[in-house]
Amino acid sequence: MSEATHARAATGRRTTRVSLDGLRKHFDNAPAPAIAHLDLQTEEGEFISLLGPSGCGKTTTLRCVAGFEFPDEGRVRLNDEDITDLPPEKRDIGMVFQNYALFPHLTVWRNLAFGLEMRGIGKAECRRRIDDVLAMVQLTALAERYPRQLSGGQQQRVALARALVIEPRLLLLDEPLANLDAVLREDMRVFIRELQKRVGITTLYVTHDQSEAMVMSDRVAVMLGGKLLQFDVPEAIYMRPRSVEVARFIGRSNLIEGSVEGLTDEPGPYPTYRVSTALGSVPASHDQPLATGQPVHVTIRPEAIRFRNDGPYAGRVQSAYFLGSTVEHTVQCAGGQGLLVQTSPGRRLDAGAQAAFAFDPGHAWIISAAP
Numbered sequence: 001m002s003e004a005t006h007a008r009a010a011t012g013r014r015t016t017r018v019s020l021d022g023l024r025k026h027f028d029n030a031p032a033p034a035i036a037h038l039d040l041q042t043e044e045g046e047f048i049s050l051l052g053p054s055g056c057g058k059t060t061t062l063r064c065v066a067g068f069e070f071p072d073e074g075r076v077r078l079n080d081e082d083i084t085d086l087p088p089e090k091r092d093i094g095m096v097f098q099n100y101a102l103f104p105h106l107t108v109w110r111n112l113a114f115g116l117e118m119r120g121i122g123k124a125e126c127r128r129r130i131d132d133v134l135a136m137v138q139l140t141a142l143a144e145r146y147p148r149q150l151s152g153g154q155q156q157r158v159a160l161a162r163a164l165v166i167e168p169r170l171l172l173l174d175e176p177l178a179n180l181d182a183v184l185r186e187d188m189r190v191f192i193r194e195l196q197k198r199v200g201i202t203t204l205y206v207t208h209d210q211s212e213a214m215v216m217s218d219r220v221a222v223m224l225g226g227k228l229l230q231f232d233v234p235e236a237i238y239m240r241p242r243s244v245e246v247a248r249f250i251g252r253s254n255l256i257e258g259s260v261e262g263l264t265d266e267p268g269p270y271p272t273y274r275v276s277t278a279l280g281s282v283p284a285s286h287d288q289p290l291a292t293g294q295p296v297h298v299t300i301r302p303e304a305i306r307f308r309n310d311g312p313y314a315g316r317v318q319s320a321y322f323l324g325s326t327v328e329h330t331v332q333c334a335g336g337q338g339l340l341v342q343t344s345p346g347r348r349l350d351a352g353a354q355a356a357f358a359f360d361p362g363h364a365w366i367i368s369a370a371p
């Protein structure tokens with residue numbers, strides 16, 4: 001049996017599409033809805049991150065899927081089954097919380113057996129499933145330990161194993177790495193993602209950490225103020241933000257106001273326009289038709305700008321901070337436009353220097369939505 005088949009057999013191989021249709025949740029006495037309106041559909045086996053700042057409604061969304069909250073409006077579906085009104089224990093969903101929520105008085109083995117026994121699973125089947133899942137999370141040797149005798153990372157793996165051993169049709173993870181130190185967090189990202197791929201289970205993952213969402217996910221749902229701002233593959237979220245809010249929230253970004261001058265015939269994966277800005281006329285890409293004179297923003301990532309003596313744009317370096325592998329410069333340009341420019345240490349310019357710079361039209365993206 002291949003490792004992937006083995007892993008799927010160990011957790012029952014149940015792929016599921018999740019469909020959130022028109023969800024709304026407004027808690028009593030809250031000034032604004034936790035979820036204003038949410039439509040989100042996943043494919044089978046996808047790893048989806050719900051990403052956004054504190055209070056944007058990520059956890060409430062996850063709790064509506066788990067059955068710990070009930071939406072005021074909208075439906076939650078797994079494949080074609082409407083589970084909106086089912087209690088949590090009837091949903092067949094595995095969940096891992098930030099604080100792991102392990103039973104402290106039970107060994108690792110008993111923690112895993114608990115949910116299986118509750119479901120009336122026979123002894124032999126329990127043993128088979130627990131053995132398989134413990135092997136997957138590499139904890140076979142620690143089966144008789146109590147949670148307090150385990151490190152944070154090991155406890156997290158027990159929590160994952162406990163969620164998977166019931167062979168759920170969906171896995172929900174709510175900031176599961178928040179309590180781990182930085183190095184362990186990075187290891188656990190890879191561990192969870194590899195495990196999820198082997199098992200093939202559809203997963204919703206709540207985080208406010210953008211790099212975590214980028215590294216782990218097939219697609220990222222960026223939320224703000226109870227609304228979905230953008231739902232796309234990580235590269236598109238980073239390179240082709242659809243709104244000023246997404247550009248601001250994801251990574252560091254330069255946002256330049258301007259108005260569309262017209263379409264060019266420059267080659268590239270997306271049509272290139274010229275946009276009139278404080279820097280002058282700049283080339284930038286977009287995938288939708290734009291009208292001449294239309295107000296837009298151009299977003300350029302700091303690492304996409306290069307200092308070059310023959311560059312078409314000019315400014316004065318105000319500060320240069322050494323960050324280790326890169327140097328971050330702030331540059332004051334014509335018309336009062338400030339820019340962040342990130343270079344390798346070898347390309348550093350000092351504060352006070354005059355800078356000429358350039359960027360590819362493919363790295364300048366037009367945002368046409370009003371902020």
Ligand SMILES: Nc1ncnc2c1ncn2[C@@H]1O[C@H](COP(=O)(O)OP(=O)(O)OP(=O)(O)O)[C@@H](O)[C@H]1O
Binds near residue numbers: 027033055
């Ligand atoms: N039980 C509740 N009663 C009243 N308001 C609530 C309740 N649960 C959440 N809220 C409010 O709903 C909004 C969204 O909360 P939610 O926990 O979903 O956000 P979040 O994006 O997960 O934030 P965080 O990352 O801080 O957990 C917040 O303003 C929060 O205060």
